[in-house]
Amino acid sequence: MENEKKDIDNLQDEVGVNEDIDTNVGMEQESLSDKEVLESESDGMSSNDDENSQNDECEPALKIGLLEKTIKEKEDAYLRLNAEYSNYRRRTSEEKLTIGLFANEKIMSELIPIIDNMERALSAFDDKESSMYQGVDLVYKQLIDALAKQGLEEICPKMGDDFDHNFHMAVLQEPSEEFEAGKVTMVLQKGYSLGKKVLRAAMVKVSS
Numbered sequence: 058m059e060n061e062k063k064d065i066d067n068l069q070d071e072v073g074v075n076e077d078i079d080t081n082v083g084m085e086q087e088s089l090s091d092k093e094v095l096e097s098e099s100d101g102m103s104s105n106d107d108e109n110s111q112n113d114e115c116e117p118a119l120k121i122g123l124l125e126k127t128i129k130e131k132e133d134a135y136l137r138l139n140a141e142y143s144n145y146r147r148r149t150s151e152e153k154l155t156i157g158l159f160a161n162e163k164i165m166s167e168l169i170p171i172i173d174n175m176e177r178a179l180s181a182f183d184d185k186e187s188s189m190y191q192g193v194d195l196v197y198k199q200l201i202d203a204l205a206k207q208g209l210e211e212i213c214p215k216m217g218d219d220f221d222h223n224f225h226m227a228v229l230q231e232p233s234e235e236f237e238a239g240k241v242t243m244v245l246q247k248g249y250s251l252g253k254k255v256l257r258a259a260m261v262k263v264s265s
Contacts, residue, residue, distance in 0.1 A: 159254070161207050166256050168204065169249055175200070212248030212259045214241045224248060226258040233264035240264045 175197045182190040212224050218241045220227060225241065225248070233242050241261045248259030 159251075162251055162254070162256065165204065165207070165209050165249070165251055168200075169257060172197075172200065172204075173246070208251050209256075210250050212250055212255070212257075213244055214259060214261060216240075216242060216244075220261070220263045224250070224255060224258055225261045225263075227263040228260050229262040230265045231262065236264040238265055 175193065179190065179194055179197060182193075184190060214221075214225060217236055220239050220241055228245060229243075231242075233240070236242055240263065242264050243262040244259060245262065246260040249256045
């Protein structure tokens, strides 16, 4: 009996020791798992900190890039608007000038024959020193100056100039020993233009 009791006591002691060992092992495993969790959390926090620091460093550069892009777009839009406005002003000015010139076209065309008659009258005077001649010549010059201010220009080629069908009208053509073919040899009647428009072409004689 005593031996059996001793055996039982020894078994109990062994069981207690094993339980203590298991308890210690479990506590060590728990401490290790807690440590691993803490380390993983620490690593996650450090990686997040690194990402946040990188984001903080990149954010000002991104803002600067966006601002520079916006400023560039605004400058381009301003330049385009300024160019369009300049073209509009130029086009409007040209249109006003054209409208003003062509508004005077009818009256200019009616005044050209009067100019022709005044020139014929001046050429018919024998006494160029007479008061009559000087009076008519003064009125003629005032009329020419007034019309010139409104855009009327004479078309009066010189002898030897090339014949230009845009401004000249050939009414006679004959051979010339002095000029080669296609040259103006005589002006029979002056022409007139208003701006870029020919009101009357100059009548000329052309060498053949």
